[in-house]
Each structure stands twice: as C-alpha cells, then as structure tokens.
Amino acid sequence: DALERVALGSALLENQMLAEDLRRANKQIDSEARQVGELQRALLPESVPQIAGLEIATSYEPTGRAGGDLYDLFALDSGRWCIFIGDASGHGLAAAVLMAIVQAVLHAHPEGVAGPARLLTYANRQLCAKRIGGFFTAFLGVYEPALRRLTYANGGHPPPLLRRAGDGSVAALDAVRSF
DSSP states (O other), X not given: OHHHHHHHHHHHHHHHHHHHHHHHHHHHHHHHHHHXXXXXXXXXXXXXXXXTTOOOXXXXXXXXXXXSEEEEEEEOGGGOEEEEEEEESSSSHHHHHHHHHHHHHHHXXXXXXXXXXXXXXXXXXXXXXXXXXXXXXXXXXXXXTTTTEEEXXXXXXXXXXXXXXXXXXXXXXXXXXXX
C-alpha cells in the first residue's frame, strides 16, 4: 500500500515535470513563430508604390502567426514593375521561410531575365538547384507604365482581379488577353 503510494507520487511528480517541460517548449515555439511572423510582415512593401496608370489595393491576413502567403511590388529595369503574389503549401513556419526565399531569388534575378514566365522559371531553377523543397503557386506580372501594358505568368495561383477604371468591369487575370 505504501509502495503503491510512493509509486503514484513519483508518477505524479514525473508527469508534472514533463508538463512543465512541455509548457516551456510550447512557449519557445510560440515565441519563434511570432518572430517569424514579424519577419514575414517586414518583407511586405511598407506602402503600395505609386505606379503611373495603376491603383493597387492589397490585403494581408495570415491564418496564423506566419504562413505561406506573400505579395510584393518592386521596381525592375527601364521603369518596369514586378507584381508578385505567391503562396507556399502549408500555413506554418516552413511555408513562410520558403516564400521569403522565393522573394529573395526574384529580387536577385540577373539583368537578362526579363519576362514574367522567365522570372518564374529562373526562381524555380534556383530553388531546384539548391534542393529547396516545398511547393508554391505564384502570379507574377510585369507592368510597363510607359506602354500601360501588363504581361503576366501564372504558376497555379488563383488569378488576381483587374478592375477597369473606365467602366468598373472586373476581369480575372487567368487567360491571355490584351488590357
């Protein structure tokens, strides 16, 4: 009887110690997830750039502390702009890191890579060469303000919407067409 109580007391103490270890580990994971989320939000444009001929609306609401969604707008050569929307599979830290790598690769593209399909191909080849696993979808547009022309490529991503200023009509950017 006394031996059973000692054994139960020992098991209870061990369970309490394990519960405390688990609580500390969860607190550490939560802290790291919060930091990754803050880093990911820092990768978003601070403000939407003013691009002649466009009015751009963005929204970013991650499902958790960090995730696989990301968008970016950045200047290319000759006054052109890159419009990027991507989503890595999953909603956790690995998805957030993958999208940060994709964004870095796109920003570091060589001068000779010009069109949207070539930019996406370049990014994919860089990821494959480094054996970076994961799956992501992407929409990448190149806008030329001087010509008021948008050229884009879509790698499995839901198409963004284009609203015409003249008549207010909305079109999904999901097929080859002229705007």
